[in-house]
Amino acid sequence: MNRRFLAGARSGFRIFLPLSIGLIPWALVTGVALTSAGLSVVEAMGMNLMVYAGVAQIATLPLIVAGAPLWLIGLTALALNLRFLIFSAAIAKGFHDVPLKLRIPSGYLLIDGVFAVCTERMLSVRDRHWRFGYFLGPSLWGWGLWQCFVLTGVLGAGALPQDWSLEFMATIALMVILVPLSKNRAMLVAALVGGASSVLLRGMPLKLGVIVAIVIGIIAGFVAGRVLPERKEA
Incomplete structure (x- = not known):
């Protein structure tokens, strides 16, 4: 130390x-x-x-x-x-x-x-x-x-x-x-897409909708990280 x-x-x-x-x-x-x-x-x-x-x-x-x-x-x-x-x-x-x-x-x-x-x-x-x-x-x-x-x-x-x-x-x-x-655009996209997907898929058996929604959110965040430019500080 x-x-x-x-x-x-x-x-x-x-x-x-x-x-x-x-x-x-x-x-x-x-x-x-x-x-x-x-x-x-x-x-x-x-x-x-x-x-x-x-x-x-x-x-x-x-x-x-x-x-x-x-x-x-x-x-x-x-x-x-x-x-x-x-x-x-x-x-x-x-x-x-x-x-x-x-x-x-x-x-x-x-x-x-x-x-x-x-x-x-x-x-x-x-x-x-x-x-x-x-x-x-x-x-x-x-x-x-x-x-x-x-x-x-x-x-x-x-x-x-x-x-x-x-x-x-x-x-x-x-x-x-x-x-x-959420200050990070990719994280914000992942949260929004994952949250919306979990609501839409809530009827899946064994609560698998949550798992599928997480995967969808991660994919969306990954794509957003590659496509969307990062915010530039003023």
Whole structure:
């Protein structure tokens, strides 16, 4: 840990801190959902540590409870996490000269909010120590915050008031994360096309419409990234 690494970590933490508050309701909802599905504390936190993706966890829980085929559970989780493949490709240049042993765990720590607020600055700085600190600072903070409040949701599922509308708060939190991402035209196209497709395909059996809509949105975003010019700063 040199001085440049610590400077980058502090800078990344400061820029991500306001957005990270949105992780709290989403983590609580995930914790409550894990417990409601019948998982023990150990099982719930084990799944949370391994998957570390709230959307995929909540989407696959009903399938697990219903005894859905393993291939469908895996396909659903894979489809919902495909966005991280795009995120990883977009942020990869920021890890230039970072050792492989550090890049691999960084892939596990990557989340939507960190990608949304940190990518642009990270790609513009040459110092690899500062860049890695800029990524790792907010990423570790997000991971710790998520684990703490998922555990809170798991342990306090029965004590949380039903009129808190945590599901609605979690939706708002995801929308807050979506706003910074929409500055990129390809991401905006992917979100609009994917969202419209999910509505049109909602009648498909086994909720496969969501998976198909995600694939359509990713394809649309990829095409938009190749065809549409990037916005130029004034």
